Amino acid sequence: MRVFVAGGSGVLGRRLVPQLVARGHQVTATTTTTAKLDLLARIGAQGTVLDGLDAAAVGEAVAAARPDVVVHQMTAISPAHAGKPDIKHPDRWFAKTNRLRTEGTDHLLAAAEAAGVPVVAQGYASWNGIRQGGWVKTEEDPLDLLPGTAANVGLKAMAHVEDVVGRHGGAVMRYGAFYGPGATDDQVELVRRRQYPLIGRGQGYSSWIHLDDAASATVIAIEQKARGVFNIVDDDPAPANQWLPHLAASAGAKPPMRIPVWLGRLLAGDQAVVMMTEGRGFSNDKAKRELGWEPRYPSWRQGFEEGLA
Template sequence: MRVFVAGGSGVLGRRLVPQLVGRGHEVTASTTSAAKLGVIEAMGAQAVVMDGLDAAAVGRAVASAEPDAIIHQMTAINPAHAGKPDIKHPDRWFAGTNRLRVEGTDHLLAAAQAQGVTRFLAQGYASWNGLREGGWVKTEDDPLDAFEGTPTAPVMAAMKHVEDAVTAHGGTVLRYGALYGPGATDDQVEMIRKRQYPLVGRAQGYSSWIHLDDAASATVLALEQGATGVFDIVDDDPAPASEWLPYLARVAGAKPPRRVPVWLARIAAGDQAVMMMTEGRGFSNAKAKRELGWILRYPSWRQGFEEGLR
């Protein structure tokens, strides 16, 4: 297929594009920086500079690529765009990404409709943001938490827009877990090494993780099989912060994380950090494995942190 990857120079795009090329697809990938055109071309793809917030530019780039499928991987989480991680103010930290998930998604869908492209895949998120009630592990049938009344609400509203708009188009939303691998967790590891990433309270809140290579392989399978709907793309091992954070610290060669009370964490790090650490709900990958025939290279973050972060 001819595949247009919007956001092909990001940390996931850099693992996805080579897999697509390796499977024989003709790939055009976009970046916001002319300096990164060579990065994309080195992966065997055609490269184009495109501002995902410029409807006309998106329309021109997609029309020029004449794709059979579009994969939306645009974010603005990189420190060059979003600054240093600010978990206390996710509404500010993710402001650019929120716009790409709303306006950027709409521009890509409009371009897809103009070109008659029905195969459309987009990036979602499923790590700790399941509805905070009932069991600790959720499926695609369970709603995501809107986190209404908190600074996280705009982030979740943008994700809901992606899911609603893309599924209405007949497309596919791949809810990736917390991504790790080359370039994906550098900021977190730095904080852990500085002992600035503490355990909060009992730290019983769950998260789901996924290595970049496994996220990319699931995306390729969903594309090639014409899968539609929502898929939780996570590993086999959803786990509480009390397990994964000390493990990650050890792998990173850091001292064990500090432990702080909930009230102090709320003041220092905000609502999202407390909710993630104490009430987060992880996700199951059963549907993706069953319907896509997906086999993970890193079934658990335990193996993945050891091998994928070194």
Template sequence: MRVFVAGGAGALGRRLVPQLVARGHQVTATSTSTKRFGVLQQLGAEPVVMDGLDPVSVSEAVAKAQPEVIVHQMTAISGKPDLKNFDRWFATTNRLRTEGTDHLLAAAEANGVSHFVAQSYASWNGIRQGGWVKTEEDPLDPTSIGAGAAAIRHLEEVVVKAGGAVLRYGAFYGPGATDDQVELLRKRQFPVVGDGGGHNSWVHLDDAASATVLAVELRAQGVFNIVDDEPAPAREWLPYMAACAGAKPPMRVPVWLARLLAGKTAVTMMTEGRGFSNAKAKREFGWTLRYPSWRQGFKEELA
């Protein structure tokens, strides 16, 4: 199958491309510059420069590749996390999830691409009502990640309407994915806020990639939570991450102080976040995780 991976040079793309190639697919992978062409070629992809916010660039890249499936993995998340200024930190990613998604869908329609798979997010942003673990039937929280919530809602609505698959990935860990968090932990700048009762869902990059391959091959439709088996509160996973990384236990700070220093989003994540269930993806994809729990994954990846 000819697969077009938009954002193929990103953290997940670099794990996804070789899995697709290993299963016999012909992959075209995009990057915003030629600097990563060598990496993409080593992974087995045909590299192409594409600006996901430029409709002409997107149209030309898709027309040249003539794919059967487009996989939308475009984000612009890099550098030190800035939860206090979340909308500013995620501004370009929000545009890629709105404008970029629209450009890719338009190119797909113009070139007769029969299937579309897109990246969404499901770590701690479930609706803050009821239990701590949410399914695909539960709405995402409309306020938890500022303008990002509206961007995700747009992406999910247009992709599902087009008959595609939305993959709500949990928080990534794996090669390069948690370096910034670990650095903050080692500097003791990543505390547990309040009671740390807010839940997160995690997923290893390789498990996220394997679920994506299945969504491509099965031509999945609808929304799927791509997370591990163990949603957990911050008071459990954060000290464990620190221990696995050889850092001192994280400090604890009261809610009022965290709100002043880190902003509302950090407080919400740590104290009210809702995790997610992966039962639907496991059932419909036959998905088997290499790391069913972040406990095993953190231990192996961060040691």
């Protein structure tokens, strides 16, 4: 197949493109800077520089690639694009990413519709399940958009991706929290400095996914022309009071400090408090059943240890 990967030089794109190439697919991958064209060439893709917010440029790039499928992995979360991570103000930190997930998604869908091809897009399913009922949610459960908080604009942008890609007949891969090469460097550094505390009792659940497993699930969705929403997470949704101490131990750091909820909200904002105290993780049963996908890293426990050893 001819696969157009928008955002091919990103943290997931760099793991996805080689898997596609290894499966015999011809990949055109985009980046925002000429400095990364050599990287894309080394991993087997035809690189092209593209601003995902330029509708005309997106349309021209997709048309020129003549793809069989368009894959949306565009974000602007790296420090080069977004500056220093700011979990207290995700509306600021993710400002350009939110535009890529709204305007950028619309541009890619228009180009895909003009080419008559499906879309596979990046979604999110880590701690953001609806805060009612059990601790582990399926694709049938609503997402929590945290109305009235700084996180709401970003979570609404993700809901927009699911809505418009679903109406297009494409697939949305709701990835858990990424870990793997280059994905958790900032978090690990904070953990080693003991600047990533547990908030409250730390009973809020999260789901994780290794980058290579996220990529392998995406390859399957591309090849199967999948439709619908899939939670791409590992088998082990767990509370923060389990995964954060394990991350610290795997990184050779001291155990995380604990702080009360009021202080966590003051220092880190509403999103961090919800994630650590009330977050809901996700089930991967649908992805396993309908895609035939199995994660190589069934638990973050193994993955953290191997990646940080």
